[in-house]
Amino acid sequence: MDPTGKEKIAKLIKEARLRKGYSQQQLADLAQLNLRSVQRMEKAEVLPRAYSLNLLATHLDLDIEVFEEIKSNIAAVPGASPTGNNQLDKKSTKIILSTTLVLLTVLLTAAFLSQSSGFPETSFELFLFLALIVAMNGFLFWRIWKDN
Template sequence: MRTGQLIKELRLKKGITQEDLASLTDISVRTIQRIESGEVDPRAYTLQSIAGALGVEYETLAMNEPSFGGATKEDTSKWLPLIHLSGLLILIAPPIVLWILKRDEVKDIRKHAVDVINYQLSISLYAIPLVLFGIYPILIALFIYSQVVIILNTIKVTAHQPYKYRLNIKFLKPYQEELSLS
């Protein structure tokens, strides 16, 4: 059973409306609707809030998350850190290749690949003037900084913790905008 369906069933068993759940959790009614319909997968803090309001354990909802394209949680735990680790190569090709190969199998791989690619492009852009003006000490510091950030973010992704690339310019968007015909 999908998480949204389980949330809806638990909500109905408690006899509360989507509006009631929204007010208990400080989550918008529209977000509750989108979660229950399966349009979006809720984030961990959203699940925690909903679980508290419904009087169930967080794990009850979290363990009910669907796998993506047949990939197991182990696949995700392996490929997402590898995408981040590929940033150490200072080449844009490895994250792109991994993204293309696993895009139908690993949930959120697009977001992670785009974050790594944006970071690599950003660091490269910052390095150009340093090379042109021969400011090698700062260039070396930038290189070391970028490698440390990549390693730390790989560790965070491996531990299923949120990560952040600082100094990142958003060249690519993590999610495609859906066009509406209305």
């Protein structure tokens, strides 16, 4: 199995650090990074930012071009995203928005109807009001869920 870009970068950082004889703490101190950040980079838990890579490359005598090439290869892979699965993030956001919309609609409608002594006077007015609420929700759901 081919190593991912994060794994390649992690291996480069760890090998260079060991070659220099630095501990993770020493490297973190030299590069003015958090120890936990260095640990995450070496375990391939994160894809380091360009700033961090520049600092590490400087202190480990690595060529920054190697890091940039690996990162550009990650970006060139279809569907690959350094920040995670973007489609999943969008769907989660849509689900959260939809759930919030439903809850807000129910609560605000109930609050309005319970505080209104003269509305609705007839069942027809109630059903007309509820139809308007459903139509507005339908429009908002359409706007949230339509494919861009």
